[in-house]
Amino acid sequence: MTATPVRRALLSVWDKTGLVPFAERLVKLGVELVSTGGTSRALKEAGLPVVDVADITRFPEMLDGRVKTLHPGVHGGLLADLSKPEHVAALEEHGIGPIGLVVSNLYPFENAIEAGKSPAELVETIDVGGPSMTRGAAKNFAHVALVVDPDDYDTVAEALEAGGTTLALRRRLAAKAFARLAAYDSTIAAWMAETTAADEVSVDHRVWAAFGGKRVAEMRYGENPHQSAGFYRAAGGGGIASARIVQGKALSYNNVADGDAALAAVADFGDDVAAVVVKHANPCGIAIAGDLAEAYEQARLCDPVSAFGGVVALSRPLDKATAEKIAAIFTEVVIAPGATDEALAVLATKPNVRLLLVDGLPSLSGTMVRSVGGGLLVQSADDGRVAREAMTVATRRAPTEAEWADLAFAWRAVKHVKSNAIVYARDRRTVGVGAGQMSRVDSARIAAWKAADAAKEAGEAETRTKGSVAASDAFFPFADGLETIVAAGATAVIQPGGSRRDDEVIAAADAAGIAMVMTGMRHFRH
Structure with a gap:
């Protein structure tokens, strides 16, 4: 040439x-x-x-x-x-x-x-x-x-x-x-666009929009070995793209995707001492506790089988006690806003564990972009919250104060689970998670089944969903989903409401003597 x-x-x-x-x-x-x-x-x-x-x-x-x-x-x-x-x-x-x-x-x-x-x-x-x-x-x-x-x-x-x-x-x-x-x-x-007055332009609805970034990693492959992949960082972005890799092998495409899901979930509980365990972009355990080690242990125990090889995100700097618990099982990635020297020394004995440190938990707001054939889907992040006073108690029985606390926790957790999503929670920890099913009934069954299996493995006398509360990311189209939750032993439910058959669902809840709260807000996650 x-x-x-x-x-x-x-x-x-x-x-x-x-x-x-x-x-x-x-x-x-x-x-x-x-x-x-x-x-x-x-x-x-x-x-x-x-x-x-x-x-x-x-x-x-x-x-x-x-x-x-x-x-x-x-x-x-x-x-x-x-x-x-x-x-x-x-x-x-x-x-x-x-x-x-x-x-x-x-x-x-x-x-x-x-x-x-x-x-x-x-x-x-x-x-x-x-x-x-x-x-x-x-x-x-x-x-x-x-x-x-x-x-x-x-x-x-x-x-x-x-x-x-x-x-x-x-x-x-x-x-x-x-x-x-x-x-x-x-x-x-x-x-x-972000600094223009809201009444002039919406960040997510500009007629012309551009999105870009710089490649920070060329990955061995994508979701599967026959797919090529790269990791790009947008300017000013926080979250997983700003994380520092302290130890471990290079991140894979799936590590980044799971890490992003885990970090977003734990950020939603950032005011508390919280831990999230994620597998295939779905939380298999979320918990809040008085100390970090206990929060991690309760999150892991929700589904100990799925936690193997999972991604862990923490809302507080990693400490020695938590590091020791994490190191006890195979873990792919750990993400935290800092780590003590003692914790670093513990994980250093597990060189294959990828440890990522972030300067702080990411914001829940922002713009989400997803590629589709020939174009892009753009939306604002799901940062929706509903205050307790804005919720509606739809049943004759109102939740107890203990149920209200667990309902608030479950409602925040369910939005991070792929739809259709059902989450059972008790004592501010998930005890069963059902994700990504075509039928909401199946999600409720799977979550209850996983909770029963975890209880059996731990030698507990009864299923963990007994006395729990349940959250549904969208309304119940029929009463059968609610009836499945009642059969699992839940005593209170939180859901958006808005179905044409809400009256049937409420009647089924009243017949079972459980409390039901409607938020008026949906949390689909595809």
Whole structure:
């Protein structure tokens, strides 16, 4: 494939990592360096010959540096199609030299977001000239090579030292550049939408929406070995994407998905000392207790079979006692907002356990994006809460205070279980979880069956659902689901209500002597 040498390069970068060694290699090849501002100063301080952009445009930088490369003397050299005689003639007529290489990375808007900069400071971090140069060079990849990532310096330098860049290399670099621009612009668009008054625009219902991020991990495979996968981090995002891997093997696609579900669930109980155990994106145990070790143990005991090989998330920093309990069984991932030195030492004896530490529990609000064939589904996160005084007691019997406490816990837990979802809870811990069934009756049966099995394995005399409360993520379309819950021994139920057969369901609850609370809010999770 024909290689194209470079005679002139335009360098204008914010991130100067590796810049000088790369420029030195260009100079050795006889490449003329053209540069701007801080980049020009850095190259001159290194003793390299540099032509300032102002010498080409015959116009000084102005408006605090907002305008420096936005000039025909620059963009003509970038955009000229050198295969067209009329383009070459136009360059000659106006004294514009072609540019064969552009090295440009952008003002760090993403970093400014994460640093919590003020709106005024963020506006000044929105790059204009850099994206313009990048877009122009990328469009003209037939004749111009473009570097937006310092990781590509060696590749480009080696190509030039071998005679020039190939069309295939320039196309690949252009594709990377357009992706970088898209991610950059999407971050700015999201910030602008989020800071616009709610009565002007809804974050989740913009006519045009962009979502982007930077790959932070290239995974061995996706959900299955025949699928490729990568992990991308959005600017300003918290949660699983901001976690620091302290020990263990690289995260898999499924580890990240399960970790995200676990962290979201435990964040919902962040005001309490809580633990969540997740398997295949579903909680198989959630518990609140007076100390972390007890919370973890009660969460694990909800379904000890499923907890094997699960993902654990904690609402408090990992301590030694909890670490010892976690280390006693095979655990894939542990996520916590910090860890003591003693806890780190305990898990260090289990090097295959992936330990992730986060700076804090993630927000429950935000925007959720899911890809579908040919498009995206976008919605606000399910951060809905219903205060007790806003709930309706639908039955003759009202819940006792102990039942109210467990109902509130179960209602918060059920929203993290895939629909159709039924959760049995007692003493602020789940005792049975039924997830993802096509029939709500089946979910109620599975949750009760798991609770009975766990009780039997622990040598308990009666099933754990006896005396429990139950939560349903959506209404009961028929009374049979409620009757299954009653048969399991639950004494109170919380559900959204709103079925055409609510009267039948309420009558069945009254006939069984149980309490039923309706929230008016649904928690489907698909």
